[in-house]
Amino acid sequence: MIQIDNLSGGYRNQVVICDVNLHIAKGEFFTILGPNGSGKTTLLRSITGELAPIEGTIAINGKSIKQMSIKERARQIAVLSQDYAMANEFTVREIVSLGRYPFQDGLFAYSSADDEIIIEESMQLTDVFKYAEVPFSQLSGGEKQRVMLAKTFAQQPQILILDEPTNHLDIKHTYELLELLKEWQKRKQVTILAVMHDINLAALYSDRIALLFEGTVRAVGDNTILSNEDTIERVFGVKMKMISHPHIAKPQMMLIPKQNG
Amino acid sequence: MGLKHLREPSIQKFTSKKTFKISIIYLIAIGSVIFAGLFGLFVSSVSIPIQTIVSIITHKMFNIASLSDFTLTEQLIIWEIRLPRVIIGLLVGASLSLAGATLQGLLRNPLAEPYTIGISAGSSLGAVIVIYFKLSLFGLGIMTTLPFVSIIGALVALISVLLITRLSYTRLANETIILAGIILSSFINAIITLLISLSSKEEMSMILYWMMGNLGMKTWVHVWLMLPFFVVGSLILLLKTKELNALSLGENAASHIGVNVKKEKILLLLAATLLTGSAVSISGAIGFVGLVIPHLVRIVIGANHKNLLPLSMLIGGAFLAFADSIARTVIEPRELPIGVITALIGAPVFSWLLVRHRTGKRGLK
Numbered sequence: 001m002i003q004i005d006n007l008s009g010g011y012r013n014q015v016v017i018c019d020v021n022l023h024i025a026k027g028e029f030f031t032i033l034g035p036n037g038s039g040k041t042t043l044l045r046s047i048t049g050e051l052a053p054i055e056g057t058i059a060i061n062g063k064s065i066k067q068m069s070i071k072e073r074a075r076q077i078a079v080l081s082q083d084y085a086m087a088n089e090f091t092v093r094e095i096v097s098l099g100r101y102p103f104q105d106g107l108f109a110y111s112s113a114d115d116e117i118i119i120e121e122s123m124q125l126t127d128v129f130k131y132a133e134v135p136f137s138q139l140s141g142g143e144k145q146r147v148m149l150a151k152t153f154a155q156q157p158q159i160l161i162l163d164e165p166t167n168h169l170d171i172k173h174t175y176e177l178l179e180l181l182k183e184w185q186k187r188k189q190v191t192i193l194a195v196m197h198d199i200n201l202a203a204l205y206s207d208r209i210a211l212l213f214e215g216t217v218r219a220v221g222d223n224t225i226l227s228n229e230d231t232i233e234r235v236f237g238v239k240m241k242m243i244s245h246p247h248i249a250k251p252q253m254m255l256i257p258k259q260n261g
Numbered sequence: 262m263g264l265k266h267l268r269e270p271s272i273q274k275f276t277s278k279k280t281f282k283i284s285i286i287y288l289i290a291i292g293s294v295i296f297a298g299l300f301g302l303f304v305s306s307v308s309i310p311i312q313t314i315v316s317i318i319t320h321k322m323f324n325i326a327s328l329s330d331f332t333l334t335e336q337l338i339i340w341e342i343r344l345p346r347v348i349i350g351l352l353v354g355a356s357l358s359l360a361g362a363t364l365q366g367l368l369r370n371p372l373a374e375p376y377t378i379g380i381s382a383g384s385s386l387g388a389v390i391v392i393y394f395k396l397s398l399f400g401l402g403i404m405t406t407l408p409f410v411s412i413i414g415a416l417v418a419l420i421s422v423l424l425i426t427r428l429s430y431t432r433l434a435n436e437t438i439i440l441a442g443i444i445l446s447s448f449i450n451a452i453i454t455l456l457i458s459l460s461s462k463e464e465m466s467m468i469l470y471w472m473m474g475n476l477g478m479k480t481w482v483h484v485w486l487m488l489p490f491f492v493v494g495s496l497i498l499l500l501k502t503k504e505l506n507a508l509s510l511g512e513n514a515a516s517h518i519g520v521n522v523k524k525e526k527i528l529l530l531l532a533a534t535l536l537t538g539s540a541v542s543i544s545g546a547i548g549f550v551g552l553v554i555p556h557l558v559r560i561v562i563g564a565n566h567k568n569l570l571p572l573s574m575l576i577g578g579a580f581l582a583f584a585d586s587i588a589r590t591v592i593e594p595r596e597l598p599i600g601v602i603t604a605l606i607g608a609p610v611f612s613w614l615l616v617r618h619r620t621g622k623r624g625l626k
Contacts, residue, residue: 050516074519081517087510089564098507102519133279135563155518 001026001191002047002159007056009046015054016042017215024208026158027189029182031202034212035236040195043212044163047193049073060159074102078157080149082167088137092128092147093119095136099154122153126180142173149177153184160185162194166201178205199226199236200252204245211235227251286562290575294351297579301347301586307338314339341480349479350582352491353544354554356536358577361551362558362569363498363533366505367526368435374551375537378442382449383418384541385472387411392468393456408486408542415538419530421445473598474547476585483543490539495574497532501525502566509564547600549607550577553614560614 002024010016017039024030032040045051047058049065058065060076068076078099087095099122100115123129126146131139136147145165152160162181166174182205185192196202202209203223211219213235219225226232227242232253240253302314317339319325357375364373375381387410390396398406425441426434457468498505504525507515512522537551554577555569562568584602591597 048517050513070516070521071519074517077517079513079517081513089559090506090509091563091565094506094563094565095510098503098510098518101503101507104503151518 003059008054029192029207031194031206038212039215071102077159078152078155079161081163093132096150099151122150126150159191293579297582350585351578353540354581355574355578356540357551358554358573360533360536362555362573379418379445380537382446384411384415384538387414411542412538419534474545474600494532494536505566549603553607553611
């Protein structure tokens, strides 16, 4: 699905990520973990095509993203980030409708009846249909994030990129968002590529994980790579203790405070 | 949450109710354009009955109705003096308010308008240069040369703003565009003041009169000069409402749904510049229309540019044509500069809207 070969990327005169090789399969929930400044955002922006690679290639279904137009990319890749400032005076429906933009070609193209159905389904799926005509500014943080998710659903992407999607959410909204994403991934066979900060959440929801440190990939694999306490300490710079989740076969990492009590 | 596949039956009713509301607003807007137009043709020192006005215009346009019932003076006043002036008023108002609505959405800044990003200043400088140096290109005369040089001034200002922005930052950041616009405006205004202080008394009064904004002495030539820019500029913008909606969500979000941000941004800025440049070149700098009208329309209809842009055009045109009728009749036979009227009405209305909007927001949270 996503094939990244020998990718180096960064800005003007600063290489941020170096020689990254990742192959992400269709329908996979793939998470990139790493400390601040490890190059996670640079990697994501290279995949969305916002940042041209310095070296190496990124291909989607065998086609290099360099050869795709911006619209063509948006028909395959949707992005959910936490950036939704100033959308305040739009209604929820208007925002979700924007997800159909890459499918509307030509000067006079406005939403077709099919588009309307997809837009309404996306709103129902994320439970924001009841707010369809409500201004975005009147929603809570969790609801706003669900509206943005509805917009990405309306894009009907094969690949969904999540840029720290649960950053501003409380535990209930985090749980609901990830459950919904997981369900959607399974049902539609969508490939999800996420950047996360929370190691334990990543362990619970990801199919595979890559550990990024100082711009290079240090480990790739299923969540058992998190059980290696030495690797974790080297990447994140803190000592953590691995325990098994009491109900399911997933590792969870525990911090050890210096002062005990 | 979870997956729901219920389709609530109420939605159909709700949508049609909303469509109904929007249709009514469009009708009101079109009605106010017609009202402002007729009002402008009607009020004046010489009173001519409405039927006569309508007959003369329908005759001239479609060659129906007989002219023999009306005096030549009546025909002249309506067709050669009042009608071009009303049309210019509608076009200038529509241009400024459309440009303002676009810039506010594009730059995601409520204070953005043709003045804040330096386009108006560039256009004014072009006009002042023509008057000061008595430029007359291709033997056209000063008053006909002025609009061309003025539009060039607007384009040069836009390019300078984009260059300053580009040099200071790799991408065309919104805040930098506005900052560069303000810097450029004050620089250009200094040059204009310099030219004014160097000019003779006669030139000085001509420049000041022009700068105050004025729709007087407009003929069909001005209408034809402005029309092509108006048509091209507004067509581009009206066809780009989806892109504007996307860009209002932020540039990253827009590029994630497939908008070519840089290309669209430059195209939109260029169209707004054409509109502003041609408007300012014909009528001088008229404040408040580009800032206030889009905000007013947005409060009523929301931020969706699909409706915001056409309605801003209609309301802006009607407002300016109406304000002009007031400006030329309130202290008859003398005229007030139209900028005085727009600011005298605009500033209080805008303050009221601002207060109401802010308190309203707090109430909702």
